[in-house]
Amino acid sequence: MTDSIRVTGGRPLTGEITVRGAKNFVSKAMVAALLGSSASTLRNVPDIRDVNVVSSLLRLHGVEVDYDVEAGVLAMDTSSLVRADAAQIAAHAGSSRIPILLCGPLLHRLGEAVIPDLGGCRIGDRPIDFHLEILKKFGAEVTQMEDGLYLTAPHGLKGIKHKLTYPSVGATEQLLLTAVMAEGITHLEGAAVEPEIKDLIDTLQKMGAIISVDTDRSITIEGVKRLHGYDHYALTDRIEVGSWASAALATKGDIFVHGAQQRTMGMFLNVFRKVGGEFEVVRDGIRFYHPGGDLHSIALQTDVHPGFMTDWQQPLVVALTQAKGLSIVHETVYEQRFGFTHALCQMGAQVQLFRECLGDRACRFGDRNFKHSAVISGPTPLKAADIEVPDLRGGFSHLIAALAAEGTSTVRGIGIIDRGYENFRGKLSALGAEVV
Ligand SMILES: CC(=O)N[C@H]1[C@@H](OP(=O)(O)OP(=O)(O)OC[C@H]2O[C@@H](n3ccc(=O)[nH]c3=O)[C@H](O)[C@@H]2O)O[C@H](CO)[C@@H](O)[C@@H]1O
Numbered sequence: 001m002t003d004s005i006r007v008t009g010g011r012p013l014t015g016e017i018t019v020r021g022a023k024n025f026v027s028k029a030m031v032a033a034l035l036g037s038s039a040s041t042l043r044n045v046p047d048i049r050d051v052n053v054v055s056s057l058l059r060l061h062g063v064e065v066d067y068d069v070e071a072g073v074l075a076m077d078t079s080s081l082v083r084a085d086a087a088q089i090a091a092h093a094g095s096s097r098i099p100i101l102l103c104g105p106l107l108h109r110l111g112e113a114v115i116p117d118l119g120g121c122r123i124g125d126r127p128i129d130f131h132l133e134i135l136k137k138f139g140a141e142v143t144q145m146e147d148g149l150y151l152t153a154p155h156g157l158k159g160i161k162h163k164l165t166y167p168s169v170g171a172t173e174q175l176l177l178t179a180v181m182a183e184g185i186t187h188l189e190g191a192a193v194e195p196e197i198k199d200l201i202d203t204l205q206k207m208g209a210i211i212s213v214d215t216d217r218s219i220t221i222e223g224v225k226r227l228h229g230y231d232h233y234a235l236t237d238r239i240e241v242g243s244w245a246s247a248a249l250a251t252k253g254d255i256f257v258h259g260a261q262q263r264t265m266g267m268f269l270n271v272f273r274k275v276g277g278e279f280e281v282v283r284d285g286i287r288f289y290h291p292g293g294d295l296h297s298i299a300l301q302t303d304v305h306p307g308f309m310t311d312w313q314q315p316l317v318v319a320l321t322q323a324k325g326l327s328i329v330h331e332t333v334y335e336q337r338f339g340f341t342h343a344l345c346q347m348g349a350q351v352q353l354f355r356e357c358l359g360d361r362a363c364r365f366g367d368r369n370f371k372h373s374a375v376i377s378g379p380t381p382l383k384a385a386d387i388e389v390p391d392l393r394g395g396f397s398h399l400i401a402a403l404a405a406e407g408t409s410t411v412r413g414i415g416i417i418d419r420g421y422e423n424f425r426g427k428l429s430a431l432g433a434e435v436v
């Protein structure tokens with residue numbers, strides 16, 4: 001399949017699509033399956049590259065993985081795990097961020113873990129210091145290899161008390177996946193509480209784990225000796241839903257998203273409404289549409305859950321180029337998530353980036369010289385351009401901009417988008433987009 005797409009824009013996206021399970025949950029649930037001594041079944045699994053990458057890593061450890069793409073059912077049999085070949089693991093370097101989460105489960109089941117260098121979107125430095133600190137506290141010994149990490153736990157893994165200085169999603173998951181089978185009790189303060197983490201906790205509980213979540217970002221886990229497999233239906237990908245909603249707004253369209261779940265999208269829906277978009281929630285999904293008239297500028301700050309998620313930011317910014325007045329977006333989760341706006345400016349948008357925190361509160365990046373605030377002046381007509389996808393959400397944003405622009409754009413490097421958007425080409429066609 002070619003790595004570029006030609007998009008003739010200027011027509012509204014209208015119609016119905018279905019969004020399946022969340023990239024940021026499904027991949028973690030697949031890692032959790034490793035902890036079970038019997039088979040697991042995960043449902044509502046989307047056909048995205050991150051699922052393929054994790055399937056391949058599981059297979060290298062002897063897991064039998066069977067994916068029925070159409071039904072969205074992934075069966076994982078973990079009854080005969082084996083130590084993986086380090087060279088084969090290293091071949092997965094740079095493919096995803098998920099491998100770091102294999103540490104705890106592999107240490108519990110095999111006594112060692114070989115982890116390739118991580119991938120994921122380059123939207124900031126993305127260190128793994130929190131992960132390593134947690135693993136070492138549990139008793140892991142970590143060796144930095146030329147092309148990844150090697151971990152052992154010569155004295156076993158024992159429960160810890162830990163406080164996160166920032167509610168990192170991955171570090172919270174790292175702690176959960178390690179603590180459930182560690183000896184004794186683990187207590188975490190400052191945990192991330194994203195809906196995908198809640199679904200991971202539900203999955204682990206089905207497997208036999210004992211986990212209590214308090215209202216103050218604290219989580220207590222009582223380690224157990226053995227976990228079994230699970231059968232779980234994944235929550236919908238709220239990032240993909242928000243991306244299509246932003247596409248509806250930017251193209252003056254009307255999109256019904258089957259599978260969209262209001263309970264995971266509260267802050268997005270508030271912002272969507274303030275910008276001037278309308279939505280209707282029904283049992284099977286949410287209809288997002290542009291009601292006509294002007295869109296309104298807003299001031300917005302990305303944040304950890306229950307705030308406005310950073311992964312919603314990039315697609316929404318494209319819609320904000322069509323809003324009347326000055327919008328301010330302060331990105332507080334990643335220090336370098338506005339690179340994608342260069343292409344928007346090339347297409348006629350007016351976006352200025354600032355090093356200062358332009359929100360109503362300062363964030364970790366305020367004194368660190370990163371352009372992490374944006375002022376978007378609109379509405380500006382967009383014109384077609386030849387653009388290169390920078391990262392997953394930035395790439396989808398480029399597609400939205402091309403769909404909203406007059407003329408035919410070439411969007412290159414779209415393979416990145418397959419990492420998190422199932423069959424986006426088919427969905428675009430179903431919504432009446434002119435893409436080849
Ligand atoms: C696969 C997956 O689920 N990816 C999601 C996950 O990424 P991920 O789990 O990588 O994101 P984190 O929540 O860990 O990162 C948030 C912030 O914490 C910092 N940090 C994180 C770990 C660490 O050891 N040290 C450290 O400083 C990061 O640089 C970043 O500034 O949550 C992000 C925030 O909702 C989402 O944008 C990603 O889509």
Ligand SMILES: C=C(OP(=O)(O)O)C(=O)O
Nearest residue numbers: 097120121311392393420
């Ligand atoms: C940043 C993202 O993902 P990852 O953590 O997999 O790079 C994302 O999904 O927007």
